[in-house]
Amino acid sequence: MSAPVPTVATVSPAHSAARRFLSLVLIHGVLVAGALFMLAPFIWMLVTSIKPPSEIFSAEIALWPKQFYGVENYRFAMEKAPLLRFALNGVIICAGILVVQLLVAIPCAYALAKLEFPGRNLLFVLVLLGLCIPVQVPAMPLYIGLAQLGLLNTYFAMMVPFFLSVFAIFLFRQFFRSFPDDIINAARLDGMSEFEIVWRIVTPSAWPAIAAFAVFSTVAHWNDLYWPLIVISDAKLAPPPLGMMFFADAETGSNYGALTAAATILTTPLVLAFLIARRRFIDGITMTGVK
Amino acid sequence: MATVTLSSIAKSFGATRVLGGVDLDIADGEFLTLVGPSGCGKSTLIRIIAGLEHQDGGAVAIGGQPVDHLRPHERRVAMVFQSYALYPHMSVRQNIALPLTMSRLKLWQRLPLLRALSGQRRTVMRGIEADVAAAAAQLQLDHLLDRKPAQLSGGQRQRVALGRAMVRHPDVFLMDEPLSNLDAKLRVHMRTELAELHKRLGATFIYVTHDQVEAMTMSDRVAMMDSGTILQLGTPSQLYERPASLKVAQFIGSPAINLLPASVGAGGRLELFGRPMSLAVQQAQGQAVSLGVRSETLSLVHGEPSGTGRAWFSARLRRKENLGSEYILHFDLAGRDLPGVTMRTSPAQAAGVSEAAEVTLGFDEAACHLFAADGERIEPRGLGVATASIVPLRA
Numbered sequence: 001m002s003a004p005v006p007t008v009a010t011v012s013p014a015h016s017a018a019r020r021f022l023s024l025v026l027i028h029g030v031l032v033a034g035a036l037f038m039l040a041p042f043i044w045m046l047v048t049s050i051k052p053p054s055e056i057f058s059a060e061i062a063l064w065p066k067q068f069y070g071v072e073n074y075r076f077a078m079e080k081a082p083l084l085r086f087a088l089n090g091v092i093i094c095a096g097i098l099v100v101q102l103l104v105a106i107p108c109a110y111a112l113a114k115l116e117f118p119g120r121n122l123l124f125v126l127v128l129l130g131l132c133i134p135v136q137v138p139a140m141p142l143y144i145g146l147a148q149l150g151l152l153n154t155y156f157a158m159m160v161p162f163f164l165s166v167f168a169i170f171l172f173r174q175f176f177r178s179f180p181d182d183i184i185n186a187a188r189l190d191g192m193s194e195f196e197i198v199w200r201i202v203t204p205s206a207w208p209a210i211a212a213f214a215v216f217s218t219v220a221h222w223n224d225l226y227w228p229l230i231v232i233s234d235a236k237l238a239p240p241p242l243g244m245m246f247f248a249d250a251e252t253g254s255n256y257g258a259l260t261a262a263a264t265i266l267t268t269p270l271v272l273a274f275l276i277a278r279r280r281f282i283d284g285i286t287m288t289g290v291k
Numbered sequence: 292m293a294t295v296t297l298s299s300i301a302k303s304f305g306a307t308r309v310l311g312g313v314d315l316d317i318a319d320g321e322f323l324t325l326v327g328p329s330g331c332g333k334s335t336l337i338r339i340i341a342g343l344e345h346q347d348g349g350a351v352a353i354g355g356q357p358v359d360h361l362r363p364h365e366r367r368v369a370m371v372f373q374s375y376a377l378y379p380h381m382s383v384r385q386n387i388a389l390p391l392t393m394s395r396l397k398l399w400q401r402l403p404l405l406r407a408l409s410g411q412r413r414t415v416m417r418g419i420e421a422d423v424a425a426a427a428a429q430l431q432l433d434h435l436l437d438r439k440p441a442q443l444s445g446g447q448r449q450r451v452a453l454g455r456a457m458v459r460h461p462d463v464f465l466m467d468e469p470l471s472n473l474d475a476k477l478r479v480h481m482r483t484e485l486a487e488l489h490k491r492l493g494a495t496f497i498y499v500t501h502d503q504v505e506a507m508t509m510s511d512r513v514a515m516m517d518s519g520t521i522l523q524l525g526t527p528s529q530l531y532e533r534p535a536s537l538k539v540a541q542f543i544g545s546p547a548i549n550l551l552p553a554s555v556g557a558g559g560r561l562e563l564f565g566r567p568m569s570l571a572v573q574q575a576q577g578q579a580v581s582l583g584v585r586s587e588t589l590s591l592v593h594g595e596p597s598g599t600g601r602a603w604f605s606a607r608l609r610r611k612e613n614l615g616s617e618y619i620l621h622f623d624l625a626g627r628d629l630p631g632v633t634m635r636t637s638p639a640q641a642a643g644v645s646e647a648a649e650v651t652l653g654f655d656e657a658a659c660h661l662f663a664a665d666g667e668r669i670e671p672r673g674l675g676v677a678t679a680s681i682v683p684l685r686a
């Protein structure tokens with residue numbers, strides 16, 4: 001008496017293949033639309049950097065200029081602004097910050113994740129609270145302190161507020177918590193000190209977390225304008241965004257072609273670094289299939 | 292080589308008391324097994340011996356020397372973990388060499404870059420290589436030395452863990468359920484291998500398991516634990532033949548011991564299912580006594596049950612299990628609301644019983660174990676012997 005229930009057999013193979021195809025098209029359509037939306041400003045930057053000034057402000061939207069003006073724009077940018085210097089500053093600052101962040105955060109995270117000591121939970125709560133404080137809050141006291149010490153206009157001044165990353169501590173703690181206690185105990189029985197356990201046993205397993213954090217940290221500090229603007233007035237020390245600002249003010253006026261050419265040059269290292277890290281990223285994640 | 296002495300070791304986690312004053316004397320070169328149900332504190336006890344956990348009270352001595360102030364690696368013990376605990380990013384060779392590099396190289400000789408400055412390092416490393424090769428050869432790991440742990444099977448990982456423990460020639464091996472992640476066949480194989488390793492090394496082994504078969508087959512002595520105390524300490528046959536309490540009797544032996552409810556009748560005489568037996572106890576009349584009967588002491592009774600010193604009851608066959616060399620027969624107690632009984636017997640005997648058949652099972656009364664209502668073992672006294680006493684056996 002019951003109504004016929006559709007079974008696997010009633011769905012024809014062709015029908016199911018068509019359905020799968022349709023859902024694939026739908027999913028990829030959505031993803032492509034999202035990607036285009038994200039990439040649009042970037043594409044616009046690339047296009048503008050090869051347009052002559054006359055075309056930049058024309059009302060029509062063109063993805064390729066009538067007159068190729070890229071060589072002139074890029075040469076102008078390279079000649080008028082020390083772009084490589086800005087990029088080098090960016091590398092120095094990002095690397096310095098990242099290295100110290102890792103040196104500080106990894107042992108902290110290990111202690112919070114794996115060692116038993118009174119006040120551990122309180123410290124972790126403080127770390128979580130630290131996550132809620134924006135950089136602008138301690139900017140004033142930091143600036144005054146650096147000024148008093150005569151450290152304004154140094155690489156150190158640009159890096160010091162970021163040496164201690166509560167985000168890194170939080171991220172690594174979560175990662176280390178799933179590291180097997182037995183392995184740590186085995187290392188203790190083998191005679192390792194806690195420091196050696198951190199660096200030789202636990203850290204090598206944390207590459208995916210370290211790679212992820214390195215991407216966050218580098219992107220954030222490569223693109224940071226706020227803090228360098230406060231502590232740097234010497235154009236020789238300027239990281240990319242601040243350098244761009246100096247360049248825009250002094251040299252180019254409203255030469256947007258050259259400006260976007262400079263921006264392209266300064267973004268390239270970051271994009272390249274990210275693409276390389278992304279490779280390692282995936283390697284790292286598949287490597288954790290280790291039991 | 293060393294003795295291990297535990298005196299009244301106590302440990303609590305917060306409010307839960309995990310170990311309540313454990314005393315244990317382990318002889319030099321002995322294979323002692325800690326066995327007991329899950330959560331009884333075996334791992335905690337072995338971790339205290341290793342120095343990975345600190346006891347709240349009591350003392351640990353190894354080789355007669357107190358070690359409570361020593362850190363784990365200073366105690367000359369090695370430990371094998373249930374999860375193997377191999378270093379995942381190191382090769383088998385590096386895993387086995389690690390304890391040696393830790394003890395034979397100074398800190399600066401282990402540091403990257405700085406170590407290149409040490410001329411001595413090369414000779415030390417060559418010695419370590421030789422020792423690793425020797426240990427690997429003993430465990431048939433030679434061809435696996437360059438693999439990572441993830442590329443090994445469970446049994447191979449277990450052997451690497453053993454190799455890492457062996458290379459430093461510790462006085463005491465601590466093993467926390469080292470075989471429980473292996474499949475049944477490999478477990479049987481590794482059981483033999485471990486027992487042989489123990490014989491070859493002559494070191495003291497303390498072995499934790501919740502598998503009573505492992506405890507029975509490998510150990511010189513077994514300590515049966517429950518709720519943080521040692522219920523009985525003795526050789527495997529002592530535990531099997533004279534369990535000190537109901538819990539020990541139920542835990543040791545496979546299939547588990549059959550328990551039948553008896554009661555104390557007039558004059559201390561035991562009654563089973565209303566029939567008087569030829570056993571008597573000191574207990575007051577009307578008290579309940581558990582009668583423990585091992586599955587191999589049960590036998591089929593053909594015809595009218597008779598004979599002094601033998602008890603019998605009727606049962607109905609529920610299921611036969613064929614183990615090849617023998618059969619396990621599962622019976623329901625006919626018409627009684629009780630868990631059934633199991634009987635181990637030869638295929639020839641088992642062939643005589645058909646499914647759902649009503650049979651009579653008998654056993655030798657002298658071969659059964661008696662337990663009072665509180666679970667303590669009680670000894671029967673012969674009928675008419677007024678002065679016989681109850682002998683609670685305690686380890």
Ligand SMILES: Nc1ncnc2c1ncn2[C@@H]1O[C@H](COP(=O)(O)OP(=O)(O)OP(=O)(O)O)[C@@H](O)[C@H]1O
Nearest residue numbers: 304309327328329330331332333334335336500501
């Ligand atoms: N770090 C800890 N904090 C709180 N309780 C713990 C801790 N470690 C163990 N316990 C408790 O102590 C008791 C004994 O644990 P233990 O690991 O010694 O048991 P076990 O006999 O080894 O059991 P198993 O056979 O399952 O391994 C358990 O009830 C467990 O919950």
Ligand SMILES: [Mg+2]
Nearest residue numbers: 333334335467
């Ligand atoms: Mg355990």
